Amino acid sequence: MTVLVTGGAGYIGSHMVLALRDAGREVVVLDNLSTGFRWAVHPEAAFVEGDCGDEALLGKVIREHGVDAIVHFAGSIVVPDSVADPLGYYLNNTVRSRALIAAAVANGVPRFLFSSTAAVYGDAKESPIVEAAPLDPVSPYGTSKLMTEMMLRDTARAHPLKYVALRYFNVAGADPAGRSGQSSPRATHLIKVATQAALGERTHLDVFGTDYPTPDGTCLRDYIHVSDLARAHVLALDYLAAGGESTVFNCGYGRGYSVLEVIEAVKRVSGVDFPVNHAPRRAGDPAALVAGAGRIRETLGWKPEFDHLDTIVAHALAWERSLAARRQAAE
Ligand SMILES: NC(=O)c1ccc[n+]([C@@H]2O[C@H](COP(=O)([O-])OP(=O)(O)OC[C@H]3O[C@@H](n4cnc5c(N)ncnc54)[C@H](O)[C@@H]3O)[C@@H](O)[C@H]2O)c1
Ligand SMILES: O=c1ccn([C@@H]2O[C@H](COP(=O)(O)OP(=O)(O)O[C@H]3O[C@H](CO)[C@H](O)[C@H](O)[C@H]3O)[C@@H](O)[C@H]2O)c(=O)[nH]1
Numbered sequence: 001m002t003v004l005v006t007g008g009a010g011y012i013g014s015h016m017v018l019a020l021r022d023a024g025r026e027v028v029v030l031d032n033l034s035t036g037f038r039w040a041v042h043p044e045a046a047f048v049e050g051d052c053g054d055e056a057l058l059g060k061v062i063r064e065h066g067v068d069a070i071v072h073f074a075g076s077i078v079v080p081d082s083v084a085d086p087l088g089y090y091l092n093n094t095v096r097s098r099a100l101i102a103a104a105v106a107n108g109v110p111r112f113l114f115s116s117t118a119a120v121y122g123d124a125k126e127s128p129i130v131e132a133a134p135l136d137p138v139s140p141y142g143t144s145k146l147m148t149e150m151m152l153r154d155t156a157r158a159h160p161l162k163y164v165a166l167r168y169f170n171v172a173g174a175d176p177a178g179r180s181g182q183s184s185p186r187a188t189h190l191i192k193v194a195t196q197a198a199l200g201e202r203t204h205l206d207v208f209g210t211d212y213p214t215p216d217g218t219c220l221r222d223y224i225h226v227s228d229l230a231r232a233h234v235l236a237l238d239y240l241a242a243g244g245e246s247t248v249f250n251c252g253y254g255r256g257y258s259v260l261e262v263i264e265a266v267k268r269v270s271g272v273d274f275p276v277n278h279a280p281r282r283a284g285d286p287a288a289l290v291a292g293a294g295r296i297r298e299t300l301g302w303k304p305e306f307d308h309l310d311t312i313v314a315h316a317l318a319w320e321r322s323l324a325a326r327r328q329a330a331e
Contacts, residue, residue, distance in 0.1 A: 002026040002065045003237070004109075006052040006100065007073030008045065009036025012115065012171055012226055014180040016071055017042040019230035028065045030058070031074065037183055053096030058103035069111040069237055070104055072097065075145075078188065079119065079284055082141035093144035094151075101151055105159045111240040112152065112163040113233055116248070118222075120146045120167060123286045127220075127256070130292035131167070131248050139284055149248070156246045164236040164244075169222040169252035169291045171229055173312040174319035181319025182226075190262055191223065191313060195320040198270035205274060207259050209281035212288075220256030220288040225306035225315070235300040249299070252291025253307045262309070269313045 003020055007013040008029030013036070020027050027045040030052060041047045046065065050057045052074040061067065075093045076082070082089040097114075104112055119142030120135050137143045152163045172191040174181030182192050197205045210217040229251055236249070257265075267273055296302050306312060 001068040002028055004028050004030060004061065004065070004067040004070045005045070005073065006030050006070070007036065007075065007115075009033055009038060009041050010073060011182045011184065012168075012229065013073035014040045014042070015175060015226045015230040016073065016233055017045050018175055018179055019227070019234050021045065023234055026065075028061060028067065030061060035184055040180060040183060051096065053099040055099045055103050058100060059107055062103060062107040062109060067107075067109055069113070069240070070100065070109055071113040071233060071237070072100060073115045075115065077141070079139045079141045082139050082144065083284065086140035089140045089144045090147075093141070094147045097148040098151055101155055101161075105155060105161060108160075110160060110162060111237060112161060113236055114148060114152060114163060114165045116145045116149055116165045116167045117142060118167055118169045118250070118252075118289050118291070120149065121289075124289070127288045128254055128290045128292040129250070131250055131295055138286075153246070162240045162244070163246045164240060165248045166229075166233065166236065166251050167248060168229060169224055169250070169289060171226050172223045173225040173227065173306065173315040175227055176306070176315055178318060178322055181316065181323070183323060190221070190259060191266070191316050192320075194263055194266040195270070195313070195317045197274040198266055198272040198317065199320055199324060201324070203275065205263065205276050206279035207263070207276060208279050208285060210278050211281075214258060214287055216258050216260050218259035219285055220258055220290060222252035222254065222256055222290045222293075223262070223309065223312055224252050225304070225312050228304040228306050231305075232296060232300065232302045235302050239300055244299075247299070249296040250291040250293055251296060252293050253304060254291055254293035256288055256290040257309055262313075265309045265313045266317070269310050270317055
């Protein structure tokens with residue numbers, strides 16, 4: 001039987017394909033390559049270039065490959081872009097997810113994993129944030145993801161489909177063996193941008209806001225290594241295959257690091273003291289997002305392997321260096 005991975009040419013999806021292949025599973029990737037890369041698709045995975053909203057194509061892929069589980073990463077992910085183009089985000093993240101869920105139901109696919117986000121909690125009043133916390137997204141990105149969670153909840157009540165929605169906190173790092181990493185040149189994520197500054201690919205790093213109600217005035221985030229996250233997905237598939245009920249898991253380590261602590265880690269690991277400017281707050285940034293991370297450990301027996309900021313940074317830095325080498329070789 002085969003796992004269909006939408007968005008498998010992207011950052012997190014490509015690590016999921018590695019984890020699935022490492023576990024000996026058959027994989028078919030469906031990706032429209034809007035932000036992903038053909039070269040990032042695992043050589044042992046079948047690849048279909050197409051849209052996850054194309055229900056006819058999905059039905060064909062599911063039947064031809066004997067798909068018995070779908071892992072849905074495809075989507076648009078930039079929070080400020082979703083504020084500027086809400087309808088674009090509702091189309092790509094919500095409407096197209098509806099088509100994918102419909103194809104799963106129509107073709108009898110019994111298991112579904114969904115990439116959700118800490119953004120569904122919005123400006124949470126509590127920290128750490130547990131799964132039962134109020135859902136009150138403050139961006140169209142968060143709302144687009146929450147609506148998909150709701151479609152899955154209601155569909156699973158009406159049809160023989162079981163799902164797990166995984167709410168990621170801040171995903172970072174790269175495959176420890178150097179096989180994949182965050183490759184988007186437009187990425188805005190702190191650890192990615194800081195490693196680019198350390199390698200001289202950016203002149204400096206801006207710290208967005210130093211007046212938050214946190215110990216050093218900068219935002220706290222819970223950084224999770226992408227390979228630990230991918231392994232959690234493999235365990236979630238096993239959980240559903242063993243008869244587990246549909247549910248939602250926070251994905252984080254349960255510990256927050258400030259922006260300044262992350263910058264210090266990147267400087268320490270790289271040995272480069274790049275320039276850092278203090279800049280105004282970025283719109284929509286909550287002060288602290290730390291996962292209440294007990295449920296996933298208890299239910300899946302998930303034990304992180306890379307729960308260490310310097311390790312996450314070291315792997316991100318190694319990947320950034322390999323991207324630079326790849327670019328040089330292409331010139
Ligand atoms: N990166 C994070 O920190 C983070 C945090 C929370 C949630 N997520 C979620 O994880 C998922 C993967 O994120 P990522 O960081 O790997 O992003 P990414 O942009 O690297 O990957 C997304 C992939 O989906 C593909 N895609 C987009 N729209 C598509 C469509 N309509 N049909 C087919 N393919 C399509 C893209 O080409 C790309 O390969 C997203 O759903 C995102 O919302 C990411
Ligand atoms: O150049 C930068 C980049 C980021 N930051 C700060 O670093 C922290 C982390 O920012 P990221 O952009 O790395 O990540 P976010 O916390 O904004 O976003 C993450 O969490 C969101 C949920 O709130 C979404 O799920 C999103 O996809 C995911 O990347 C924030 O305080 C941000 O202001 C800087 O100071 N300078």
